[in-house]
Amino acid sequence: MRPKRATQERAPIVCHKRARLEQSRTPGASNAARRGLAGLIAAVGLLVAAAPANALDKVTFGANWLADAEAGGFYQAVVDGTYQKYGLDVTIMQGGPHSNGGLYLLMGKIEFFMGGDMVGDFIAADEDLPMVVVAAEFQKDPQAILSHPGVGLDKWTDLPNASTAFVSQSALNSFYVWMRAVWGFRNDNVKPYNFNSAPFIADKHSIQQAYATSEPFAIERQGGFDPNLFLLYDYGFASYSTTIVTRRDLVQKRPDLVQRFVDASAIGWYHYLYGDNRKANELIEKDNPDMTDEQIAFSIGKMKKYGIVDSGDAMQLGIGAMTDARMKSFFDELVKAKLVKPDADYKKTYTLQFVNKGVGVELEPH
Template sequence: MKRTGAFLFASLILATTANAADKVSFGTNWLAEAEHGGYYQALVDGTYEKYGLDVTIVPGGPQANNGLLLAAGKLEFYMGGNLLLAFDAVDQDLGIVVVAAHFQKDPQMVMSHPGVGLHKWEDLPQATAFIGKEGLASFYRWMETSYGFKEENVKPYTFNPAPFIADTHSIQQGYVTSEPFAVEREGHFKPNIFLFADHGYGTYATTIETRADVIEKRKDVVQRFVDASTIGWYHYLYGDNTKANERIKRDNPEMTDEQIAFSIAKMKEYGLVDSGDTLKHGVGAMTDERVKSFYDEMVKAGVVKAGLDYKKAYTLEFVNKGVGLDLRPK
């Protein structure tokens, strides 16, 4: 009878906990991919549930605008791309705040052909540059002011690697986790990769954004979502991520095992998630110094206006607590 009573009591507690789970929706900024892996990991391995959260991941894509849904109150959290978007939200007085940065390094890069004299960063400013419209208005301005790249060398990048593959003395923008994979498959060569973060482009990426009113009214939910997502990233990078990858492929049927494996390898190789300040403070870490430095660089490049109250774009309240450090392989 005692065992039965204890079992019923435990079952009641579990049921009550499940019923009390806080429902939140998290919108990503693109179709499901390995670069979202930590969040899918936390969803499928029960980490969100353990933290009392009932999380729905809302995939982004070319026809979605999850950032707008966050601002409109339709989502509680959104996966931001980089700090430029957060600065712009301050400029528009949207009340959007970055509460964690799960990529310490922006995966944005340019790549060049091997063996043609474009193997060093200093060689690149004179090359034809395939750059998209958004890139031209953001990171390429930094490349111009800091390293002497020229807009006259730019040709439109249309997310098709064929022009770059055909022009051996060109460079092309992309994410280190994605575009080089396409070039290797279609061009049959490994391109030289130049990660902007390794040359001073200091933005955080894959951020968690929420609204100021959510922080004010549901602070505990924000903390639990940040912590659980962080643990998800440790498990995804260093544990068994099989179920997370299956869920990613379910949400994005065009995703392949080969692309996922390539992306994970690049995330590890370049320390996109776990490097720098995360080694002490845990994945998701941010510092005032990093944000200020990037803001100053973008003002210098003419991308962001001077005098912006950029500190409204983020808060350190929910990070730098060492969450998940014990999960990193020794």
């Protein structure tokens, strides 16, 4: 997965203490006292002049994967100064396959973490974890299933008949449970997906899990064909994704900081999707040397095509939007699949306190 520093509380530059100057009744002593006071005032002035007028709050955002376009809005807000305008000095800590940003968040090593879909949050609803989702940058989870065209696997309802389903271990405990329960997908044809599409390319009658913005790019180039793509969102797996997660204590003690990070991140996404994103992409490629201009352009194109970031409620409420109705609808789907208990207190896993304010909507092209 992808993600550095603890929040630095703002402190006053100078601590003012009330002091009493004893003045002698003799003129010489009075002049000395005046000179001493003038010197003190001058020293304080120098201290204030040397200090930054507005100290930035240092925060670390832990990404859940290596740097890529799917984190582009956050990188954009770093490079174009949006975070700085909101009083934030943000460090993005990359994730990867062996990182655990959620643990870093719990330990207080980072302030914000990039979550995935809401499945894990709802499953853990009754565990009283001190974390809460404060925004959802993706209105649609990019999770998808791919198939080869023209071999009888061209419709969603054909897919359970595939000879092989390449599915990761984590998916077997998440969305694939829903696929089996609701749509009749099977376990007997499952083979492990290790984020290498070569086995799928070789087996024309197979299907494979994928991120709509990622794997199809490699398959088009390595396999020489454009795979069928079925976005799980379109068939009922309507989770938010790329969420912003923080600790409850930060929400309670520093709501202003949380609000500024949520707002600046939303604006970063508008700038990344619709503005000049070259510097953000340069930083992404610096952090992740395996990333290419072509892959980034592909991912941005797919995010726009499928309305991953800017669609649905986000069109009016702003990027990051969440609603109770949408959360309940997805929770009900997971109950149907027996992934969560019907009485789970799922509402405590998120808060609408910081979203749905229309921040940045004027930046969307019309």
